[in-house]
Amino acid sequence: MKTQSILRAVFTLTLLVVAVVLVRLLWLDYMFSPWTRDGRVRAKVVQVATDVSGLVSEVRVKDNQLVRQGDVLFVLDPARFHYAVAQADADLQRAQAQMAQAKAQMTASETSFAMKRAQAARRANLAGDVISDESRQDSASLARQSESAYSADVAAYSAAEALYKAAVVERETALLNLTRSEVRAPTDGYITNLNLYPGDFATAGVARMALIDSHSFWVYGYFEETKLPDVHVGDQAVVRLLSGGKDIQGHVDSLASGIADRDNPTSNGDLLADVNPIFTWVRLAQRVPVRIHLDRIPAGVKLAMGMTCTVTLKPQHGH
Numbered sequence: 001m002k003t004q005s006i007l008r009a010v011f012t013l014t015l016l017v018v019a020v021v022l023v024r025l026l027w028l029d030y031m032f033s034p035w036t037r038d039g040r041v042r043a044k045v046v047q048v049a050t051d052v053s054g055l056v057s058e059v060r061v062k063d064n065q066l067v068r069q070g071d072v073l074f075v076l077d078p079a080r081f082h083y084a085v086a087q088a089d090a091d092l093q094r095a096q097a098q099m100a101q102a103k104a105q106m107t108a109s110e111t112s113f114a115m116k117r118a119q120a121a122r123r124a125n126l127a128g129d130v131i132s133d134e135s136r137q138d139s140a141s142l143a144r145q146s147e148s149a150y151s152a153d154v155a156a157y158s159a160a161e162a163l164y165k166a167a168v169v170e171r172e173t174a175l176l177n178l179t180r181s182e183v184r185a186p187t188d189g190y191i192t193n194l195n196l197y198p199g200d201f202a203t204a205g206v207a208r209m210a211l212i213d214s215h216s217f218w219v220y221g222y223f224e225e226t227k228l229p230d231v232h233v234g235d236q237a238v239v240r241l242l243s244g245g246k247d248i249q250g251h252v253d254s255l256a257s258g259i260a261d262r263d264n265p266t267s268n269g270d271l272l273a274d275v276n277p278i279f280t281w282v283r284l285a286q287r288v289p290v291r292i293h294l295d296r297i298p299a300g301v302k303l304a305m306g307m308t309c310t311v312t313l314k315p316q317h318g319h
Contacts, residue, residue, distance in 0.1 A: 034230040034313035036223050038287060039239065041307040044216035046187065047207035048073060051180040054080060056200045063194040066214070067185045073209060074183050074196060081178040088171035095160070095167040102153070102160035109150040189213045217294055217303045219250065221311035222287035231255060236314040237292045241307060246298040252313065253293040259286060 054076035061073050189211040196208050219239050223231055231252060239248040292311060297303065 034223065034227050034235070034315065035311065036221050036227070036287075037308075037310045038222040039292075039309040039311040040220050040222075041241075041303055041305055041309060042218055042220050043303075043305045044213040045192075045305070046189065046211040046213060048183060048186070048209040048211050049205055049207045050076065050183055050202045051204055052076065052081070052177045053204045054181060054202060056196060056198050056202055059194075059196055059198060061191050061194070063191060065191045067189060067191060067211070069185055069187050071185045072182050073185055073191075073211075074202075076181040076183075076202060078178060078181050081174070081181050084174040085171070085178055088167070088174040092164075092167040092171050095164040099157070099160040099164045102157040106150070106153040106157045109146070109153040112146050112149070115146075183209075185211060187211070187213050188215060212305055217297070217305075218253070219248075219292040219294065219309060219311060221290045221292055223290050223311075224285040224287055226285050228255070228288060230315055231290055231313060232315065235316055238312045238314070239292065239294070240310045240312070241301070242309060243307065245301050248294055248298065248301065249296055250292045250294045253291040255291075256289040259288060 056074055057077040058075040059073075060075070061067060061071075067073065192210045192212050194209065196202075200208070202208050219237075221237075233252050233254060235252045237250040237252060239250055241248070290311075
């Protein structure tokens with residue numbers, strides 16, 4: 001009986017030690033192993049805006065629709081832009097005619113100046129008994145006047161040429177505005193929360209549509225600071241969505257270098273830290289964002305920005 005009692009005591013003590021060791025290991029694994037349930041699926045959100053202002057005449061997409069790069073999303077009323085192109089064409093033709101007229105005037109002035117300069121040079125070389133000094137001076141004066149007229153015509157041609165170039169730019173701008181009246185998808189993605197309808201007014205530079213880039217999904221895992229020593233760039237990651245489905249393989253792309261400190265706002269008076277004197281004995285570990293690059297998304301897995309997931313890391317050898 002005594003032997004049995006000893007064996008039962010040893011067995012009970014062994015079970016207790018094993019239980020304590022297992023609890024300790026589980027606690028260490030929970031506290032320090034690189035995993036977190038606080039993961040969020042993220043993606044690039046393109047805020048689609050128009051380059052020109054105008055009334056929306058057509059919306060060619062539906063909410064949650066998948067679009068390809070270059071697809072027309074919506075169209076502005078093109079009438080005003082067609083009128084602008086016609087006006088620019090007319091201005092260009094007028095500037096072209098003015099430049100041609102100025103060039104012809106400049107050519108005529110150049111010919112007249114060359115002739116009068118030659119006459120003045122020829123009379124200046126004649127002897128005094130052949131031509132009077134007055135005639136020689138008149139000829140030189142006419143040559144100078146012709147030179148001044150030629151210089152003025154050259155300046156007028158330069159101005160006409162500049163106006164012509166400006167008219168060309170205005171026409172190209174009008175054509176560009178006409179092209180930009182059709183707003184196209186800048187990348188492949190999903191239209192989300194569509195709230196644009198024909199008859200709405202779109203202002204240049206103001207976003208009117210959200211496009212989720214379908215090639216830009218990644219995961220932010222918010223790891224407790226106690227687990228960061230075991231997190232390294234390049235570590236393999238397994239992402240499990242809360243909705244279930246196949247695991248998604250990835251790797252650690254980067255770690256955030258800072259988060260907001262809510263207990264250290266800047267005071268308004270002397271720019272010194274205004275530290276809250278309240279201290280609780282239970283200190284919660286801060287969570288630091290770790291960016292996870294998704295290497296391959298399994299077929300049939302639907303990702304949506306904001307989904308919750310669990311991230312488990314597999315440290316590389318040597319870490």
